[in-house]
Amino acid sequence: MIIKKTNFFNNILVYTLVPAVIAVVLLSYYRFIVRHDYLVGYEGVCLPAINSCFVNCEGNDCIYYSKIIKYAPDLYKECGGDIRNCEAANICFPNNQQCSIAYCQEGIGDSICSTSITIPTIKGSDLGTGEDESILINSQGNTDI
Numbered sequence: 250m251i252i253k254k255t256n257f258f259n260n261i262l263v264y265t266l267v268p269a270v271i272a273v274v275l276l277s278y279y280r281f282i283v284r285h286d287y288l289v290g291y292e293g294v295c296l297p298a299i300n301s302c303f304v305n306c307e308g309n310d311c312i313y314y315s316k317i318i319k320y321a322p323d324l325y326k327e328c329g330g331d332i333r334n335c336e337a338a339n340i341c342f343p344n345n346q347q348c349s350i351a352y353c354q355e356g357i358g359d360s361i362c363s364t365s366i367t368i369p370t371i372k373g374s375d376l377g378t379g380e381d382e383s384i385l386i387n388s389q390g391n392t393d394i
Contacts, residue, residue: 285321293317293339316351
């Protein structure tokens with residue numbers, strides 16, 4: 250029986266690539282699963298009467314929201330595993346490592362803001378006048394006819 254010896258330089262790709270892939274997988278598992286070292290982005294509560302909120306309308310139902318990014322360990326510490334019913338998830342505290350709340354700004358990107366929402370036109374006959382009018386609601390909650 251002849252034992253064939255393998256040369257490292259003949260299989261250098263296998264001997265370096267396999268341990269490198271295993272090391273990357275183990276380090277990623279430790280970082281994301283064990284330490285929770287990542288940022289979480291989600292839609293938070295926004296009051297259109299106070300702030301300029303992002304708006305998402307489907308039919309007659311409109312949802313006003315802000316975009317929040319928080320460091321995952323801070324979020325787990327404040328809310329546990331479920332952030333849907335957690336008031337602290339909508340606030341940036343001074344002891345948070347990385348936290349930001351973004352409100353809508355007109356003209357930046359393709360975002361739709363709640364600063365001016367036009368309610369469909371009301372027919373003049375419904376108002377008792379002969380004119381068609383539309384009602385405009387601005388971010389302060391005031392209405393303009």
